[in-house]
Amino acid sequence: MTAPPAEPMPSALPPAEPDISTVPDVSGHFARYGGRFAPEALMAALDELTAEYEQARKDPEFQAELGALLSGYAARPTLLTEAKRFGREHAGGCRVLFKREDLAHTGSHKINNVLGQALLTRKMGKTRVIAETGAGQHGVATATACALFGLECAVYMGEEDTRRQALNVSRMRMLGAEVIPVTTGTRTLKDAMNEAFRDWVTSVQTTHYCIGSVGGPHPFPMMVRDFQRVIGLEAREQILNTAGGLPDAVIACVGGGSNAIGIFHAFIPDDKVRLIGCEADGTGEPGRNAATISRGSPGVLHGMRTYVLQDDEGQTLGTHSISAGLDYPGVGPEHAWLKDSGRAEYRAISDADAMEAFAMLCRTEGIIPALESSHALAGAVQVGRELGGNGTILVNLSGRGDKDMETASRWFGV
Amino acid sequence: MSTATSSSAAASPKTSAVTVAFERARAENRAALVGYLPAGFPDVPTAIAVALAMAETGADVIEVGLPYSDPLMDGPVIADAVHRALSNGTRIHDVLLTVEAIASVGTPALVMTYWNPVDHYGVARFARDLASAGGSGLITPDLTPDEAGPWLAASGETGLDRVFLVAPSSTDERIGAVAQACRGFVYAASLMGITGTRDAVSGQAAGLVARVRGHTALPVAVGLGVSDPAQAAEVAAFADGVIVGSAFVRRITDAPDPKAAIAAVRDLTSALAEGVRQRRS
Incomplete structure (x- = not known):
């Protein structure tokens, strides 16, 4: 039922399933x-x-x-970049490819x-x-x-x-x-x-x-998902071209979840591809994280039923993440659904792990990522090590990190 | 859409206290005065005392606000007050205590609440506990009948009133559906906006009330931006009820102590009660 946004790419390769949207229903x-x-x-x-x-x-x-x-x-399609040093040195030797949304005009997806x-x-x-x-x-x-x-x-x-x-x-x-x-x-x-x-x-x-x-x-x-689907549609074609097959895992950071839905969506019918969302765990303490799916429960916030970080009376909890873009106590409802259906998995990444991954990318690939995207990179480090070097991982590098220089300088004392 | 009388008569198992209050006002050829106060502001006992003063000096119905962390239909006056109530540790139990105190003096009390606290508490459980406390029902600013399945069921079982809102932007089709789902009265938001006092009554209010009347025989009460006796009189000329919130909250906010807050609310309630009896047009 979903007509994908116009694709600027040639489509000689096997397309992503044309009709993969069973959701949402007519009332959203x-x-x-x-x-x-x-x-x-x-x-x-x-x-x-x-x-x-x-x-x-x-x-x-x-x-x-x-x-x-x-x-x-907007400079689409954005590049797919292989991160050889990052993969070898930090992601257990896995093959890591980045979907370069940081190169889109304005610096993010x-x-x-x-x-x-x-x-x-x-x-x-x-x-x-x-x-x-x-x-x-x-x-x-x-x-x-x-x-x-x-x-x-x-x-x-x-x-x-x-x-x-x-x-x-x-x-x-x-x-x-x-x-x-x-x-x-x-x-x-x-x-x-x-x-x-x-x-x-x-x-x-x-x-x-x-x-x-x-x-x-x-x-x-639904509408924002459809506008962001282009990320995964491009990436799927590109990775088939570059790697000759589908990745073992697609990894993206999740605040509200638009870049994650954008890259996940074209891969949903590909059963063997793990979809992994990385939430911001802050310090991990109550009220000091933003890991809504990992630590929250179903509720209603900002017009939608979804997972919410809330107290025992349904009051929204305070949140913290070093990344302002993930510092949010709710999450898109489609992620809640993907979580419950088991099609996607979500993990919580601490401030410290995200910052470590941020530094790793700067030093191994010459790319300064956004702090948001650094949570996905930390996820790639974890998953790469879990896969023991025998896998291919696609990471959505959702944004660039110029805006985060002050926070990063303070964190690293440089 | 619906015929004028079907909704209230068919859906209502018994005559609610709110309905009785509106009928009494109608019999006296005036509009009903509906006052709003957040529970727990400035603290639980003072809020109860203020509510009782409001009941004593002429409020026909009282809306008890259930403090919520993200009150996105409220302007700064009410948003700050509920924030303070939450900071003071106000809980749903305190809201029910406040309702109980008001109901015990014979004034109908409705809870005005954003949906998540009720959803989290459990809709059926909330309805039972509210009914046990003597509460009359709920006003739900961010829940429309479209998503209200569990609440329609729970209010049906407990006989609680359900007050949904209509707005100047509502289509006739939506007004019909909302009015059909309401019990007690229909809440007409006088303008497109959030809570807060305004200098003049919105020019959209009378037209909206007239549109609602085409769909239901239920009373129609007007809220948002009504704050003084003259405005109350103006609204009373075309509506069955006049809802005042921020003006009360502001009196409490500005009062140096609880005693002064009670006195200020008494004064305003008395003046507004006169206003709804003037039906100035």
Whole structure:
């Protein structure tokens, strides 16, 4: 049922299964997860968005326009890079390949989704876009697309995150976006999302809320997944070409989970390929981690039923991760479903392990990864060692680490 | 969609305290006054005392807010208050105690809650405990009938009222479906926005109420942005109920001590109770 976004790649190779989406159902449910737990005031806008998107995804003109933007503006397809030294020295001798979303325009996979939603915004005749952002990668991507499309842009960002991701705040402002620091709650991604919803309830007639991950009320989890599927569609073809077969494992970091869903999705029908999501375990203590699937329980947050980090009365717990982009107490509902169905596995990566993997990549491959992606790299180190050197691992290198230089310098004392 | 009377009559096993309160107001040719307070703000005993003062001075129905960590339909006044209630250690048990105290003086109490705390507590268990405490039902700002299956069942079994919201952006089709699922009254959000006081009553409120009336015989109460007696009178001209929240919370926030908070809430309740009797248009 899912029409994949237009692919700029030639398709002489065995394609990923064309119809692999049994979820979500028409009301946005991934079995017991997902749905639409949203204020009535937003229902009309969510219905409108669903209808526009359903039309767009069957519309060859829309898909062609998006495809042209992805290839001519966002620099797709992104490269598949073999990481020989990293694999040999740190991942148990396994063959490690990186899907280089860090090389996409704006420096992360976020641009894939944002270009799609910007096109929809224009189709709906809305003139203003709002977004939440944690690390600032989605905020920068949104500000970029708004500049390109001539849309007004406001980005909500936790005050704590504006400090630790100051470079991205400057980038957003240079791109003409208003960055609104959020001082409520824990002052991180969750609170930025609360404020964006408050804005949207007030401004919905003229404003599109461009959610940056595979979370929120239906249709966002499905729509953002579809816009991010291009990652896995490309990677699957590339790895068949490069490695001559499918990988043993596909590994990605999971905050809300958009880069992970993006790369996992094309591999879901490939039963033998393990799909491994790496969550942020922070220090591992209660309230000091963001490992939602590993340590949370089902609940309702930000319009969706999913795993939530919550206390015994359903209050959202505080979170911590060294990576602002993973510092979130919920997760996309499709991940919750993949977890329960057993198709994907999730592990929790500590701040320390992520930072160690960050340094490993810098020194062995000359690539400075985002702290978010470093959690996937730490997962690759673990899995590579578990596989004992006889495997092939595909890692989604979801973003680049320029924004994290200050945090990394402080961590390593350099 | 639905015929005007079917929803309330068919779905209601007995006449709820909320229904009685609205019928009484209608018989007196006035609107009902619905006041909101978060449980546990500024602390549990003071919140109970304030609620009782509200009941005594003219509130027909009281909404007890269940404090939640992510109140995304609330503006800063209520968001700060519930944050303080949570910081003070307010628990669901305290919410039920507050409900019990209000119900014991004969004023109907509804719990206003975001969905996750109820979901986590267990919907059926929450409904049983709320009914045992004498509570009348729930108002659910982030739960629409679309996702309310377990709550529709639990409220059916316990006879609790279920108040869903409609908004100016709601289509007629949705208004029909929401009104059909409501029991007690229909909550009409007067404007597109979050809770907080406004300088004037939204121009969208009267039109929305009229649209709701095309679908149900249930009372329609208007909330969001109604804060003073003049606004209450204006809303009372076209609605069956006037809901005031942030203005009460602000009085409590601004009061130097519990005694002053109680006095301030008394004053405001009395003034609003006069307002809903003026039906100025």
